Amino acid sequence: MSDYAAVLRNEDPRIRQIFDVEAETLDSGSALIEDPFAKLNALRAAAPVHEGALGDLMGYQDYHFSQHIKGFPAYTAFSFKAVSKGFIDNKTFSSRAYYKLGTVDAFGETILNKSGADHRRYRGQIQDLFTPEYAQSWWDEKIIRETVETLISEIEKKDRADLFLDLCARMPVHVVSGAFGIAPDEIIPFRMALLGLHRHSASPEEKQASMAKVRSILEAVIRERRSRPRNDIISRLIETPITTEEGVERTFSDDEIISHCILIVLAGGGTTWRQLGITLFALLNHPEQFAALRADRSLAPQVILEAARWHPTDLVFPRMIEEDTVLEGVALPKGAMLHLCLGAANRDPERWDDPDAFDIHRPIQRALAFGGGPHSCLGQHVSRQEMVVALDAVMDRLPNLRWDEREPPARIIGDLFLRGPSALPVRFG
Amino acid sequence: MKVCIARDLCCGAQACVEVAPEIFWLNDEGFNGLVDVEDATLSISDEQVDQARAGAEACPERALKVTD
Secondary structure (H helix, E strand, C coil): CCHHHHHHHCCCHHHHHHCCHHHHHHHCCCCCCCCCHHHHHHHHHHCCEEECCHHHHHCCCCCCCHHHHCCCCEEEECCHHHHHHHHHCCCCEECCHHHHHCCCHHHCCCHHHCCHHHHHHHHHHHHCCCCHHHHHHHHHHHHHHHHHHHHHHHHCCCCEEEHHHHHHHHHHHHHHHHHHCCCHHHHHHHHHHHHHCCCCCCCHHHHHHHHHHHHHHHHHHHHHHHHCCCCCHHHHHHHCEEECCCCCEEECCHHHHHHHHHHHHHHHHHHHHHHHHHHHHHHHHCHHHHHHHHHCHHHHHHHHHHHHHHCCCCCCEEEEECCCEEECCEEECCCCEEEECHHHHCCCCCCCCCCCCCCCCCCCCCCCCCCCHHHCCCCHHHHHHHHHHHHHHHHHHCCCCEECCCCCCCCEECCCCCCEECCCEEECC | CEEEECHHHCCCCCHHHHHCCCCCCECCCCCEHHHHCCCCEEECCHHHHHHHHHHHHHCCCCCEEEEC
């Protein structure tokens, strides 16, 4: 057994502590929102774009962005067309919003803050490590299969489990951190330090201490791989050539590698677990659709996309309006924030019939769960491969899977952001 | 040779146009203009193949394919 598998097999009380949607939402100072879609549907039906921040429009006083958006006029896009345009026209609606709002100040400079040709030069090189082919070969063989196999072989020894904690939570954080080159026993301490960078309740000193921990772990890996490269993402980033605006070829600096590691490992370990949880939640609530997937595994990619359309873990992303413009008939002023409500766009009845229904058989049409445009989700193909392998393992190894009626019913909860199931209590065998 | 697009995979990333501006163009919505072409296919000359391939490889969604 590898060190990596041994760590995965350990009972680790820290997992329960850091992967808890309810505790995390309350800690962020947000209200716990159960079902946002009735309000989102009503707002989208009233107008494609509204003046006001999403949380204010929905009547939620305390929500994730409230601490950041004070002082910025804000607008929110709800229709599929308006949100799609907001993602694609990155010159007018830029991702500088993240830096303007201060949400990612701790990360350092990354592709998130770049645009146009400059963004292309950097993203293009990093993207080669996250293509569909790379996800299905390198990522799959290096770490996804082993991770899922190890976790499911522990789960199948029992006859009941919380799949959200035992599978969904543990898989992505170990996959992405391990693939980057973080040592197995440092994966959870690294995660805790990453979360500490932007914890609402943390003092500036605590945030600094988290950053020092993050940097010390990454600097040690980078230093070691610079002298002895291995088969991991950090080694590959070290070798990746970048052409600067002036046409000079160079490689990434340590600081650039660190900031991209923070961005990608934080996102990879923080979204896929929720989205896989939402996917299993939807399948467990629709046994006839779960049976259809069991009978035809080639449906898995569209099952995953349909679950992400139906309930994306993040309902909204911010953009900065860079020039006066008009979006779907609404005048938007330079300097204001534009909230792209992909949660509402993904249920736009102009694009989907019966949009509130989870239906794996509906005709495939691009939704916006992974965003769109130049900044569409970098890790989405790795994420989807993780989910395909995990769903296969659940169907192959946990026969007669069903809700555990002795536990409280699962709900999807959270902020307007970072949503996921409360738990996934199941029985099998 | 020709290059074709899987319409529903185009997400407006626009990497194709950045990499191969002489072959690809954007429509008004910011998607690769091939999505509006009837058979979603464009004939390309032998000299254009390398550039078209580079454009296709830059696509994060693998929406573009260069074929005979």
